[in-house]
Amino acid sequence: MTRRPNLAVVGATGAVGEVLLGLLSLRQDIWGEVRLVASPRSAGRKLVVRGEPVEVLALDEAAFDGVDVALFDVPDDVSAQWAPIAAAKGVVVVDNSAAFRMDEDVPLVVPEVNAASARLRPRGIVAGPNCATLTMIAAIGALHAEYGLSELVVASYQAASGEGRSGVDALRAQTALVAGTEVGEQTGDLRAVIADNGPFAAPLAFNAVPWTGSLMDGGWSSEELKIRNESRKILGLSALRVSATCVRIPVVRTHALAVHAVFEREVTQEHAQEILRDAPGVVLYDDPAAGEFPTPNDVVGTDPVWVGRVRRALDDPTALDLFLCGDNLRKGAALNALQIAELVAGELSG
Amino acid sequence: MTRRPNLAVVGATGAVGEVLLGLLSLRQDIWGEVRLVASPRSAGRKLVVRGEPVEVLALDEAAFDGVDVALFDVPDDVSAQWAPIAAAKGVVVVDNSAAFRMDEDVPLVVPEVNAASARLRPRGIVAGPNCATLTMIAAIGALHAEYGLSELVVASYQAASGEGRSGVDALRAQTALVAGTEVGEQTGDLRAVIADNGPFAAPLAFNAVPWTGSLMDGGWSSEELKIRNESRKILGLSALRVSATCVRIPVVRTHALAVHAVFEREVTQEHAQEILRDAPGVVLYDDPAAGEFPTPNDVVGTDPVWVGRVRRALDDPTALDLFLCGDNLRKGAALNALQIAELVAGELSG
Numbered sequence: 001m002t003r004r005p006n007l008a009v010v011g012a013t014g015a016v017g018e019v020l021l022g023l024l025s026l027r028q029d030i031w032g033e034v035r036l037v038a039s040p041r042s043a044g045r046k047l048v049v050r051g052e053p054v055e056v057l058a059l060d061e062a063a064f065d066g067v068d069v070a071l072f073d074v075p076d077d078v079s080a081q082w083a084p085i086a087a088a089k090g091v092v093v094v095d096n097s098a099a100f101r102m103d104e105d106v107p108l109v110v111p112e113v114n115a116a117s118a119r120l121r122p123r124g125i126v127a128g129p130n131c132a133t134l135t136m137i138a139a140i141g142a143l144h145a146e147y148g149l150s151e152l153v154v155a156s157y158q159a160a161s162g163e164g165r166s167g168v169d170a171l172r173a174q175t176a177l178v179a180g181t182e183v184g185e186q187t188g189d190l191r192a193v194i195a196d197n198g199p200f201a202a203p204l205a206f207n208a209v210p211w212t213g214s215l216m217d218g219g220w221s222s223e224e225l226k227i228r229n230e231s232r233k234i235l236g237l238s239a240l241r242v243s244a245t246c247v248r249i250p251v252v253r254t255h256a257l258a259v260h261a262v263f264e265r266e267v268t269q270e271h272a273q274e275i276l277r278d279a280p281g282v283v284l285y286d287d288p289a290a291g292e293f294p295t296p297n298d299v300v301g302t303d304p305v306w307v308g309r310v311r312r313a314l315d316d317p318t319a320l321d322l323f324l325c326g327d328n329l330r331k332g333a334a335l336n337a338l339q340i341a342e343l344v345a346g347e348l349s350g
Numbered sequence: 351m352t353r354r355p356n357l358a359v360v361g362a363t364g365a366v367g368e369v370l371l372g373l374l375s376l377r378q379d380i381w382g383e384v385r386l387v388a389s390p391r392s393a394g395r396k397l398v399v400r401g402e403p404v405e406v407l408a409l410d411e412a413a414f415d416g417v418d419v420a421l422f423d424v425p426d427d428v429s430a431q432w433a434p435i436a437a438a439k440g441v442v443v444v445d446n447s448a449a450f451r452m453d454e455d456v457p458l459v460v461p462e463v464n465a466a467s468a469r470l471r472p473r474g475i476v477a478g479p480n481c482a483t484l485t486m487i488a489a490i491g492a493l494h495a496e497y498g499l500s501e502l503v504v505a506s507y508q509a510a511s512g513e514g515r516s517g518v519d520a521l522r523a524q525t526a527l528v529a530g531t532e533v534g535e536q537t538g539d540l541r542a543v544i545a546d547n548g549p550f551a552a553p554l555a556f557n558a559v560p561w562t563g564s565l566m567d568g569g570w571s572s573e574e575l576k577i578r579n580e581s582r583k584i585l586g587l588s589a590l591r592v593s594a595t596c597v598r599i600p601v602v603r604t605h606a607l608a609v610h611a612v613f614e615r616e617v618t619q620e621h622a623q624e625i626l627r628d629a630p631g632v633v634l635y636d637d638p639a640a641g642e643f644p645t646p647n648d649v650v651g652t653d654p655v656w657v658g659r660v661r662r663a664l665d666d667p668t669a670l671d672l673f674l675c676g677d678n679l680r681k682g683a684a685l686n687a688l689q690i691a692e693l694v695a696g697e698l699s700g
Contacts, residue, residue: 153610184602202645210606210658218662220664242665243663251558253535309595313593314592314593315501315593
């Protein structure tokens with residue numbers, strides 16, 4: 001290909017789409033046309049990309065004419081329907097939904113961990129993982145390369161924006177309703193005062209909700225199984241032991257995870273810190289004596305995953321305990337997808 | 351003893367003291383005099399106990415004259431100084447601080463788990479555990495009795511009131527400052543807007559702070575080591591493997607924990623749920639299909655520890671994943687101490 005590849009952004013008007021358009025202005029510009037696509041009700045709106053207003057097109061077959069790479073950030077059912085249609089027209093689809101992640105003919109890619117997998121895509125589709133998986137996998141992948149990973153125990157602290165704009169709006173509205181009152185100090189008073197849970201399974205303001213996603217066998221949530229199954233696939237470890245508990249907390253943006261990782265070989269705190277310091281896409285921020293550990297708000301709007309609280313388990317010389325934060329809209333969605341699209345574009349150009 | 355035993359509450363004016371006085375009005379009244387003791391600056395205040403105003407006395411030796419049992423909820427250094435003075439006068443001290451918990455001549459007691467240990471107290475002191483440990487130990491103890499516990503991996507979601515009144519005040523003030531604004535959506539803007547972290551290591555409103563307590567060897571926090579060492583002592587398992595990561599979240603009251611517990615024998619979800627349903631001091635609230643799982647606010651002001659999200663690990667038939675909530679001021683502090691005091695009083699009377 002001698003011309004620059006053309007990019008379509010499908011779901012351009014969503015929360016992740018907004019971050020994507022921002023990143024397109026900030027990162028090295030390798031694209032020819034950038035076409036914006038969304039549901040028919042958003043068609044006709046103009047959004048700024050690379051400093052220029054671009055009109056949003058309605059999602060239909062013609063929207064993919066002349067497109068080389070399409071980034072999808074839309075609900076699972078929309079991806080399931082439209083990604084194959086785009087792929088049939090020769091477009092390489094980078095899909096952020098869960099629709100194709102576990103399809104054995106679709107690679108699941110985190111460029112820092114398994115970039116080469118993106119080249120083999122029998123269906124013309126490359127998937128990006130769930131935002132919770134993305135909060136840890138660059139760091140865990142670097143540790144795995146050195147020590148050989150055997151088990152992950154994960155507890156999540158997930159932000160409201162994981163549910164998109166409606167999640168942020170609900171958290172803000174709930175908080176405004178009860179801020180300055182003593183609500184939160186009596187049994188169930190949040191349920192009494194907050195009539196609208198928004199997209200959450202219980203009031204989120206001044207609370208923690210141990211539920212994200214849908215109910216699966218054995219009492220697991222779909223989000224918890226995604227962390228297990230996607231980690232296995234990305235790392236190529238089909239027998240990796242993974243237990244995750246996913247919890248939503250009253251944070252606007254950036255997911256955090258507490259991770260207990262067990263390896264095949266012995267670890268040390270200092271060596272693990274060295275590996276993380278050198279790992280691509282990872283920032284080590286770990287000096288509690290100086291008050292240095294990542295909190296979600298420190299990480300909002302930044303590209304990498306931040307890691308702190310690195311400790312060797314006291315009772316297991318092969319285990320590490322870590323606390324990780326990653327912007328769920330950026331590395332957790334928009335940035336990872338764009339990195340994959342750039343990989344594909346490089347390949348098409350090269 | 352033919353008369354009713356006399357009780358002193360040391361630290362009567364604190365956040366836990368307030369809950370204690372409430373519980374004394376609610377629970378079966380087995381006490382003769384209830385004497386209130388606090389720092390000299392609170393002396394002379396009157397607080398209502400069992401429906402009657404009682405004057406607060408300053409902490410000195412004479413405050414323990416005629417007292418049979420003294421409940422201490424004061425800072426570690428105050429307990430370290432005054433508990434032995436009270437004990438030397440024949441008073442049985444029930445201490446909620448960390449000063450004596452790991453002393454081998456001081457039993458560490460959770461009545462649902464190891465009530466008998468309270469009888470053997472060479473120093474005249476019985477300790478109650480840390481509030482995070484108390485959030486899980488009644489439930490974990492019941493599972494241990496059936497399956498034999500070998501490992502715990504714990505991630506905490508701890509409430510602001512774990513830092514006492516100043517923690518609650520700081521969270522409310524920080525939230526009021528930023529509620530209704532878009533703060534929380536830009537890198538570090540909470541640190542820019544919130545000048546006063548209060549007792550926390552970073553802004554807590556719309557954030558999560560992976561630090562509680564003081565820095566210990568290996569990057570561990572004192573709170574994380576308390577969970578390990580206290581669980582081992584209460585359960586009598588000196589080689590129990592424990593890894594904990596302690597995180598403060600913007601909740602007013604009630605701690606939550608995500609726990610991955612590994613046992614010596616195989617478990618099933620249904621049997622584990624049965625054990626928890628029958629365990630004293632535990633409420634099983636676990637039907638995600640019906641939206642039933644505990645959130646911190648559901649549990650505020652209640653006595654038991656609530657357990658939900660009970661799952662058998664998918665990759666380890668000997669492991670369970672759980673989400674637990676316990677009111678950190680009630681079972682996590684005041685209630686457990688009062689239960690111990692009632693045990694001791696029963697023994698003195700009997």
